[in-house]
Amino acid sequence: MINIQNVTKVYNGKVKAVDNISLAVEDGQIVGFIGPNGAGKTTTLKMITGILNSDTGNISLNGFDIRKDPIKAKKQFGFVPDNPDIFLRLKGLEYLNLMADIYEVDSQLRRERISELAKLFEMDHALNDKILSYSHGMRQKIVVMGVLVHDPKIWILDEPLTGLDPQSAFALKEMMRKVAQEGKTVFFSTHVLEVAEKLCHKVAIINKGKIAFFGTLEDLKKDYHPNMSLEEIFLEVTKNA
Amino acid sequence: MRKLKSLVLAMLKNTFSMVDQGKRKKSSKILLYGFALLMIVAFLPTLAMLHFLTIDAVDLLAPFQQTGVIVALLFNALALMIFFFGIFLIPAVFYFSRDIETLLALPLKPVDILLSKFVVTLIYEYLTLALFFIPVISGYARAVSPDLLFYVYAFIVFLILPIIPLVLAGLIIMMIMWLIPFAKNRDFFNMISGGIALIFALWLNYALAGLATVTEGDLINMLIEGNNSLIALFQSFIPNIPFAIAAVVNSDFVQLLIALAITAAIFGGFLLLSQILYFRGVIGVNETSSSRRQLSSKDFSKSTRSQKAIVTYLLKELRLLFRTPIYMMNCVSINVLLPVLFIVMTAAFPEEEDLFALILSIPWDNVLAISLASAFGVAFGLVMGSMNMVSATAISREGQQVYFMKVIPMEIMDQLHAKSLSGFLLSLLGLILTVIPAAFFLKAPWYILAIFSVMAMLGSLFINYLSIIVDVIHPKLVWETEQAAVKQNINFVFTMLPSFGLAYLLVWLALTFDFDYRIFAPASFLVMVTLTLITIKATQMVARVRFDEIS
Numbered sequence: 001m002i003n004i005q006n007v008t009k010v011y012n013g014k015v016k017a018v019d020n021i022s023l024a025v026e027d028g029q030i031v032g033f034i035g036p037n038g039a040g041k042t043t044t045l046k047m048i049t050g051i052l053n054s055d056t057g058n059i060s061l062n063g064f065d066i067r068k069d070p071i072k073a074k075k076q077f078g079f080v081p082d083n084p085d086i087f088l089r090l091k092g093l094e095y096l097n098l099m100a101d102i103y104e105v106d107s108q109l110r111r112e113r114i115s116e117l118a119k120l121f122e123m124d125h126a127l128n129d130k131i132l133s134y135s136h137g138m139r140q141k142i143v144v145m146g147v148l149v150h151d152p153k154i155w156i157l158d159e160p161l162t163g164l165d166p167q168s169a170f171a172l173k174e175m176m177r178k179v180a181q182e183g184k185t186v187f188f189s190t191h192v193l194e195v196a197e198k199l200c201h202k203v204a205i206i207n208k209g210k211i212a213f214f215g216t217l218e219d220l221k222k223d224y225h226p227n228m229s230l231e232e233i234f235l236e237v238t239k240n241a
Numbered sequence: 242m243r244k245l246k247s248l249v250l251a252m253l254k255n256t257f258s259m260v261d262q263g264k265r266k267k268s269s270k271i272l273l274y275g276f277a278l279l280m281i282v283a284f285l286p287t288l289a290m291l292h293f294l295t296i297d298a299v300d301l302l303a304p305f306q307q308t309g310v311i312v313a314l315l316f317n318a319l320a321l322m323i324f325f326f327g328i329f330l331i332p333a334v335f336y337f338s339r340d341i342e343t344l345l346a347l348p349l350k351p352v353d354i355l356l357s358k359f360v361v362t363l364i365y366e367y368l369t370l371a372l373f374f375i376p377v378i379s380g381y382a383r384a385v386s387p388d389l390l391f392y393v394y395a396f397i398v399f400l401i402l403p404i405i406p407l408v409l410a411g412l413i414i415m416m417i418m419w420l421i422p423f424a425k426n427r428d429f430f431n432m433i434s435g436g437i438a439l440i441f442a443l444w445l446n447y448a449l450a451g452l453a454t455v456t457e458g459d460l461i462n463m464l465i466e467g468n469n470s471l472i473a474l475f476q477s478f479i480p481n482i483p484f485a486i487a488a489v490v491n492s493d494f495v496q497l498l499i500a501l502a503i504t505a506a507i508f509g510g511f512l513l514l515s516q517i518l519y520f521r522g523v524i525g526v527n528e529t530s531s532s533r534r535q536l537s538s539k540d541f542s543k544s545t546r547s548q549k550a551i552v553t554y555l556l557k558e559l560r561l562l563f564r565t566p567i568y569m570m571n572c573v574s575i576n577v578l579l580p581v582l583f584i585v586m587t588a589a590f591p592e593e594e595d596l597f598a599l600i601l602s603i604p605w606d607n608v609l610a611i612s613l614a615s616a617f618g619v620a621f622g623l624v625m626g627s628m629n630m631v632s633a634t635a636i637s638r639e640g641q642q643v644y645f646m647k648v649i650p651m652e653i654m655d656q657l658h659a660k661s662l663s664g665f666l667l668s669l670l671g672l673i674l675t676v677i678p679a680a681f682f683l684k685a686p687w688y689i690l691a692i693f694s695v696m697a698m699l700g701s702l703f704i705n706y707l708s709i710i711v712d713v714i715h716p717k718l719v720w721e722t723e724q725a726a727v728k729q730n731i732n733f734v735f736t737m738l739p740s741f742g743l744a745y746l747l748v749w750l751a752l753t754f755d756f757d758y759r760i761f762a763p764a765s766f767l768v769m770v771t772l773t774l775i776t777i778k779a780t781q782m783v784a785r786v787r788f789d790e791i792s
Contacts, residue, residue: 107547
């Protein structure tokens with residue numbers, strides 16, 4: 001699980017990008033992180049993954065504090081960034097291998113996983129080519145595969161569906177459901193409210209650095225109007241916050 | 242015409258806005274303008290020197306009525322320079338620029354795109370050209386006091402001078418792009434264009450050497466003949482240049498007309514040809530080649546074998562260095578070029594009174610040379626380790642992807658070890674390429690070479706970690722092209738200067754004082770080991786503090 005307690009991040013001593021937020025993403029849950037542009041989503045994800053340090057508060061992943069025990073904490077999760085342009089001059093397979101070595105996946109297991117993932121994402125003909133030659137969607141796929149190859153207990157994804165073709169988006173969503181059923185944690189940011197509505201057990205709405213709502217969609221609808229769409233509620237929540 | 246004007250304006254604005262994006266902080270704007278001012282101030286003495294040198298040269302040549310040589314020299318040199326720049330500039334502007342895909346989708350004729358790009362390139366060339374043209378021509382004018390027509394003709398020649406060299410460079414590039422399919426791979430092309438330029442420079446060297454084959458007697462005859470007869474020595478590969486020279490030197494209108502006519506004819510021909518050639522080469526230029534071939538199960542299992550994370554990380558560093566053309570040219574090939582250059586210089590100029598002669602004069606087959614071998618060894622390691630810039634740009638090269646270093650469950654220090662090891666291994670390549678010929682040329686015994694090598698490795702290790710510290714403290718992470726990560730990165734200056742200083746100091750100590758080698762060699766070994774260990778420890782400390790701030 002991901003435990004975020006009273007976390008604040010201030011940029012340049014002035015701008016409060018994240019303002020005293022607390023969230024607990026339980027095992028076996030898919031939680032969508034939604035909010036307008038500049039609300040603090042990416043900053044929060046960066047703090048969870050150790051890219052940024054929080055100014056106050058604690059973040060732990062499966063009980064390991066990201067600041068006090070960074071290596072153990074980082075072994076718990078796989079991270080898909082919003083920009084998949086990474087190591088463009090490595091071949092797809094070289095990238096997957098790098099990830100497998102860093103996360104200490106043994107040879108046999110990585111072979112099985114890579115073969116399986118390559119088929120699932122229709123990447124088996126592209127693994128021997130440089131990532132530079134991939135389309136945006138293919139780059140997104142290889143980064144997702146780089147996470148799945150070490151089968152993390154926690155998935156953290158920043159806009160993971162952007163650029164994916166319908167088949168791959170479907171495959172990824174199915175995998176998110178499957179790993180959640182296995183008791184793993186999925187936390188992802190998105191702008192696509194429909195995805196959040198269909199996929200997530202809970203949503204966290206962040207606005208101007210504060211958590212405006214965290215709970216199930218049923219609770220959200222109860223709080224507002226049962227006949228309102230998520231889009232309408234979202235606009236309402238972010239307007240009033 | 243309106244289309245052309247809009248296109249040219251848009252391209253110019255785009256390029257200039259890249260220089261000043263308007264979003265800079267005030268302090269960084271001041272820094273930028275300050276730097277520009279500094280450059281101008283630094284350049285002024287050079288320009289003034291060029292101006293006064295011209296006046297002196299004209300005065301010197303005036304008694305022989307050979308002042309026109311200056312104009313001939315200027316036009317030829319500038320034409321060559323433009324051609325040389327063109328070979329590099331045209332692929333970047335005409336083929337690989339980011340706007341190409343947008344332009345191709347617009348209802349434009351090939352000639353519209355080509356002409357607008359040509360005009361933009363020409364404007365840049367004018368700016369470069371003016372830097373040399375104005376000081377020399379004004380110096381010439383001050384010395385010979387010509388009539389008003391001279392200035393008019395000189396200005397017209399200034400305008401037409403870069404056209405044919407650019408057309409020639411453009412034709413060569415268009416042919417390559419059309420005929421050689423793999424030239425469309427930008428990475429590959431960047432590599433071979435460097436090669437083309439190098440071959441051209443060698444050819445130029447050869448051609449200029451041919452100039453000297455005129456016998457002394459011929460030269461004197463030509464000199465005393467007067468009437469600018471020496472101009473005949475310059476055989477230009479640009480057909481309008483002889484006429485341009487005559488037009489300016491003799492204020493000859495007919496010659497100017499001929500120069501203009503030749504320029505117009507060649508440029509017209511270029512535009513016609515471009516209708517056929519340009520689109521054939523430019524369409525699909527940004528596609529990257531890929532095989533889309535499935536790996537055989539044997540290859541698959543071979544390339545998915547597990548390894549220690551630090552080894553894979555090191556391999557990743559080396560692969561990126563070798564596969565990225567800019568890194569390949571600046572960080573990898575220098576390790577090969579430096580030793581080759583060094584050997585060629587040593588072999589070619591053995592009698593010259595410089596470092597090479599000094600190295601050759603040392604009795605290397607003597608135990609007394611041990612001190613020198615250790616000093617030169619450290620110096621070599623320091624110079625190679627800092628010149629290749631691998632470690633000095635290790636973090637900068639990550640750019641916006643630096644987050645990867647922080648997200649993975651691998652100690653930052655292990656990643657930094659892998660990074661400095663990549664720099665160390667590349668300087669090792671340079672060491673091997675130096676030691677083998679040294680064994681042959683200097684006839685040094687094995688123990689001298691061994692001491693040299695060990696000390697070089699220590700020097701290289703030390704400087705690689707020092708470079709990592711500099712880059713961790715001040716990484717250049719925001720860049721548009723990989724070129725900026727390496728070429729516009731001043732970090733290596735901070736390591737190169739101290740490393741050169743230390744190298745010089747050690748060699749000076751060994752040469753000046755007659756130290757007993759039994760003390761000097763072990764002492765320098767211990768000093769280097771201590772320095773390296775301290776630097777590694779310092780890297781750890783700096784990384785712990787700084788990596789929290791990098792994101």
